[in-house]
Each structure stands twice: as structure tokens, then as C-alpha cells.
Amino acid sequence: MISRYSKPEMAAVWSEENRFQKMLEVEIFAAEAMAKLGLIPKKAVETVKKKAKINVERINEIELTVKHDVIAFLSAVVETTGPDGRFLHLGMTSSDVLDTATGAQLKESAQLIILETKKLASLLAKLAKKYKMTPVMGRTHGVHAEPTTFGLKAAGWYCEIKRSIERLEIALETVSYGKISGAVGTMAHLNPSVEQYVCRKMGLKSEPVSTQIIPRDRHSVYFSTIAHLGAALERIAVEIRHLQRTEVAEAEEPFTKGQKGSSAMPHKRNPIISENICGLARLLRGYAVTAMENIALWHERDISHSSTERIMFPDASLAVHYMLKRMQTLAEGLSVYPENMQANLDKTKDVIFSGTLLLSLVDKGLAREAAYAAVQAAAFDARANKISLEEACLRSADIKKLLTSKEIKRDCDLKSQYKNIGHIFKRIFKK
Secondary structure, eight states, X not given: OOGGGOOHHHHHHTSHHHHHHHHHHHHHHHHHHHHHTTSSOHHHHHHHHHHOOOXXXXXXXXXXXXXXXXXXXXXXXXXXXXXXGGGXXXXXXXXXXXXXXHHHHHHHHHHHHHHHHHHHHHHHHHHHHHTTTOEEEEEETTEEEEEEEHHHHHHHHHHXXXXXXXXXXXXXXXXXXXXXXXXXXXXXXXXXXXXXXXHHHTTOEEOXXXXXXXXXXXXXXXXXXXXXXXXXXXXXXXXHHHHTSTTTOSEEOOOOTTOOSOSSOTTOOOOHHHHHHHHHHHHHHHHHHHHHHTTOOSTTOOSTTHHHHHHHHHHHHHHHHHHHHHHHHHHHHOXXXXXXXXXXXXXXXXXXXXXXXXXXXXXXXXXXXXXXXXXXXXXXXXXXXXXXXXXXXXXXXXXXXXXXHHXXXXXXXXXXXXXXXXXXXXXXXXX
């Protein structure tokens, strides 16, 4: 991932230094386990632990010749340990090291993502509670429907992010696995206790049945979960983009001192955070598809998955982490304009209460089809003649014979729309 979309803490997880350090830890823990079994000298393991160093430049230099990253890694490490380095990697295959190290990186990555997602959930909860009863126009098909509240919009975002956290917790558990089982997973040259020891030390569980690699359905769960989270962030971003349109102007992204919106038009304040999030969400969905493609490999393994994973693991993790940080900035600094929300509510006057009037007529005994036709005619009359729906209903013989003027006025009251908002919030926030 380019540095523009990388935050330091996640970049550190997926750095070459961290990757090779995790690989070295796997090798040393495996050697420790073998020493406990009396298979290699304990003194040699102690020497390796003291002397082993990671030199990324040297590893990359050796790989230019050997064309194999794990062999290059081992060769560079042995240069720092001396002869005792020969006790590393005994009975192991490259993927024992790579997949176990990657499992540790994925665990760190998932924990960071969960942390930032929880921060966002907290910000959305504050937004929801602050604007719990702030009236705003609800829209379906982009057209005025019935009134809702801005707090309820934010509460919906909060609930979706909470569901994402639940899925992330499952993904964290799913990817936190390692394997030290040899070339085809049979442990032919390894004692099972070596795998148990290494995985425990790495903070992982042992893969129950591995081939040369850990099954890639585990990784697919991780990428699918990230893609779902990306889509949840995109849903919020799409809404903010619409609300920031000049014609709507109900909410606006933070615009910092010195920020500029356009090289040509000084007046511009564009929803760039939201648009940025929408674009990156597309990448995450693409990675989820590729992760699924990586599940089915030839026999005990081919390397068709390998090239994609070198890109996907860091890029998807960095992208979603960056998106979460950006959305936190947006949620914390969002400008909300209740007066514009009310002005937009007023644009369609009280025709937005047509559903309430429909139900009142049905309650009076009128067939639903007839009630619908009567209210629709009144709504269209109000629209055509630029009068209120209440006035149009009072002009309608079909409505007037069933509803009193007081009942019509009651049904055209905004407050009647919000009688259950408190119930919904109690269901979400438990108080």
C-alpha cells in the first residue's frame, strides 16, 4: 500500500522487518522445542538466540541469487549466528515458517482493526444520542418519504459497525492459527509437540489438519469480514456525500484551517473523506474475491495464491485501517445543520404525513384501496395548488366525511412520527 493510505501502527505490522522478525521467532521457538526433546543441543539454541539478527537488505540481496525468500532469510540469519545456525529449520518446510508468521501478523492486524472499529462505534453512539430527536427528512429512491431523525440515522450506522465488530472477533479467532507440520502436513520429520510449542509461544492455535499450508478459507474469512466493514463505512460515506450536496446541505464533513477544495474554484468544500472511503471500499471487495479464489489449490499446495497474498495481506489491512481512521475524523468533526433539515422538511409541506392519514381512514372503516386513492388525490391537489395537505384534506369530501378537522390536524403533526424513537434507542443502548 502506498504511504498516502498507510498509518504507522498498521504499517509496522506489515513491514518487512516485522515479517522477518516473526519468521525468526518461529525458527527459534521450533529449535527450543527440539532442544527440549533432546534432538539438538540446548547450548546451540542459546547461541542462536543471542546472535541471530535480521538484516532486510542482506536477505533481499541473497534472494536475487537464490530466488527463494525463506532460503534467503535463513542464509542471512546463519551469517549472524555462525555454525550453530545449522540447527534451524530442521524437518520444516518454508510454509511452516511463512504461514505461522503470517498468522501472527494477521492476529496483530485484526486486533488493531477491532480497536479502531470500537473507537468509531463510540463516536457514532455519541452522534446518535446527540441528535436523537433532531428531525430530518427520510428519503427513499432519493425522494422525500416520511420524517425520521438524524440520531436514528446515526444509530443505524452504529448498529452496523457493532455487527462488524462481532464479525471481526470471529475473523480474529479464525486466522490466529499456525502450523509446523512439514512438506505435506504429515509431521513425518517432526514431533507434534514442536508445533504445539511454537504455536503457543506465537499466541496461536495449531491448525488441526494442514497440507503444506494452512487452509486458505481461514484467510478468506478475514478478507470477507474486512470487505463487509468497508461496505459499512461506505454506506455511511454515501449518506454524508448526499447530505453535503448544496441542494441538501444537512451535514458536512470537517473542513480544516488552510484546507482547499479546488485548484480552480476557491469556494469549494468537497466531501473528500467520504469519497475516499467509497473508493477504497471497492478495493476491499476485490481482495475478498481473490481470497476466495485462493482457497482451491492443487493437491497439497501450489503457489498460485502466494503472489496475491504478498499484495493483499498488507494492502487490505492498511486500507481498512486507514478508512477507519478517516471515518473517525469525519464522525468526530461532522457539522450538522438542523435548520437546513427543517427547511428541507418544509419543502414538501405536510404531504409527508400521507401514510398517517391513510391509516386513520382505514381505522374509520374505509377500504385500504379507497383510502389510498383519497389521500393520494389530496396530496396531488396540495402539490399542484401549492397548499398544505391538511388544507387539501379539508377540501376532500371523501376524507372530510370520515375525519374531523382536529383529526386531520393531529395526523399532520411531526411529533406523531416520533412516538417510538425512545423505544428504538432503548433497544440499542439498553437505557
